[in-house]
Amino acid sequence: MEKLMVEERQTAKTSTRRTSKGLITMAISLVILLGFSWVLAPSSVSGGAVSGMLQFGAILAIVGLGQMLVVQQGGVDLSIPGAVSLAIVISSHEAAGDNSKLLPAILLAFAYALGAGILNGIMVGRLGLNPIIATLGMNALLFGAVLGISGGTPRTTVDLLRSIGGGETFGLPNSLYFAVAVLILVSLLTKRTVAGRRFEAVGANAFAGRAMGLRVRTHQGMAYVWAQLLYCTAGILLAGITAQPTAYMGNAYLLPSVAVVVLGGTSLLGGRGFPVATVVAAIFLGQLDQFVLALGVPFAVRTLVQAAALAVGVAIYTVDWTKVRARFATRADAPALVAPQ
Numbered sequence: 001m002e003k004l005m006v007e008e009r010q011t012a013k014t015s016t017r018r019t020s021k022g023l024i025t026m027a028i029s030l031v032i033l034l035g036f037s038w039v040l041a042p043s044s045v046s047g048g049a050v051s052g053m054l055q056f057g058a059i060l061a062i063v064g065l066g067q068m069l070v071v072q073q074g075g076v077d078l079s080i081p082g083a084v085s086l087a088i089v090i091s092s093h094e095a096a097g098d099n100s101k102l103l104p105a106i107l108l109a110f111a112y113a114l115g116a117g118i119l120n121g122i123m124v125g126r127l128g129l130n131p132i133i134a135t136l137g138m139n140a141l142l143f144g145a146v147l148g149i150s151g152g153t154p155r156t157t158v159d160l161l162r163s164i165g166g167g168e169t170f171g172l173p174n175s176l177y178f179a180v181a182v183l184i185l186v187s188l189l190t191k192r193t194v195a196g197r198r199f200e201a202v203g204a205n206a207f208a209g210r211a212m213g214l215r216v217r218t219h220q221g222m223a224y225v226w227a228q229l230l231y232c233t234a235g236i237l238l239a240g241i242t243a244q245p246t247a248y249m250g251n252a253y254l255l256p257s258v259a260v261v262v263l264g265g266t267s268l269l270g271g272r273g274f275p276v277a278t279v280v281a282a283i284f285l286g287q288l289d290q291f292v293l294a295l296g297v298p299f300a301v302r303t304l305v306q307a308a309a310l311a312v313g314v315a316i317y318t319v320d321w322t323k324v325r326a327r328f329a330t331r332a333d334a335p336a337l338v339a340p341q
Contacts, residue, residue, distance in 0.1 A: 165240015
């Protein structure tokens with residue numbers, strides 16, 4: 001038990017360094033990016049462009065926080081496209097242009113999300129299936145529901161949802177306020193509650209958590225439930241932002257959700273999550289998209305930029321740069337071989 005306590009303290013110290021590194025790195029990167037945007041593409045930092053960036057960056061932040069909870073348990077959720085798309089379709093089609101039907105539609109969307117999260121949790125947490133296979137299969141089921149409800153035909157969002165999701169308050173997009181509220185909720189639950197600390201302990205070391213009597217499978221499964229509820233929230237807001245949303249808008253959030261989690265400093269192997277750094281990374285990635293598009297680069301290049309950002313994040317937080325520098329220093333100090341005369 002003493003050994004476990006020592007390991008936990010060492011993990012906490014490492015996590016503190018990582019959260020400082022992740023948050024500072026993303027904050028500095030965002031400031032530098034804004035500077036480049038101001039000089040090279042001023043249109044990307046205009047009032048309208050920044051408002052639009054914050055609007056969609058907030059959606060990515062909510063999705064990223066959901067993915068972060070799953071990654072903390074050493075998993076990955078590939079059902080994001082179907083989950084977000086299903087929430088969009090239900091909130092727009094079930095309301096059918098009637099404001100009075102919006103609340104039942106939202107409740108139905110959350111019911112679907114809860115069911116999908118429970119199934120994912122059972123498959124991964126209880127049955128021990130590979131998270132990639134389990135969530136990929138769930139994604140196919142969710143898209144089946146999308147086509148079954150929508151029939152492949154988009155429908156206009158009701159006025160009430162447009163005013164809530166796509167409106168502004170005090171000059172800022174409403175979606176940004178929702179993102180801040182979700183950030184506060186996730187931070188409080190994971191950092192300030194006993195259940196949250198146990199959740200992070202299980203993610204850091206499932207074997208140690210099991211030895212301490214923690215319900216490892218329950219914590220791993222619940223990560224997928226909470227994640228689905230956050231994806232659903234993001235999808236409903238996205239339906240309000242877009243006047244006539246399509247059934248496949250969720251496809252754009254899979255790779256970016258992983259990228260913001262990694263850029264925020266959360267290890268893909270599990271452990272402690274960093275909600276604030278994840279949200280800052282989402283804003284960074286949103287502005288990076290704006291900057292690339294303002295430069296006139298083809299829209300298809302955006303995926304390559306996101307993949308590059310993911311690769312950079314993995315390199316920053318997983319590569320032991322001290323050993324790399326020591327290796328190069330050793331090679332530089334080694335005597336050169338002299339060719340025989």
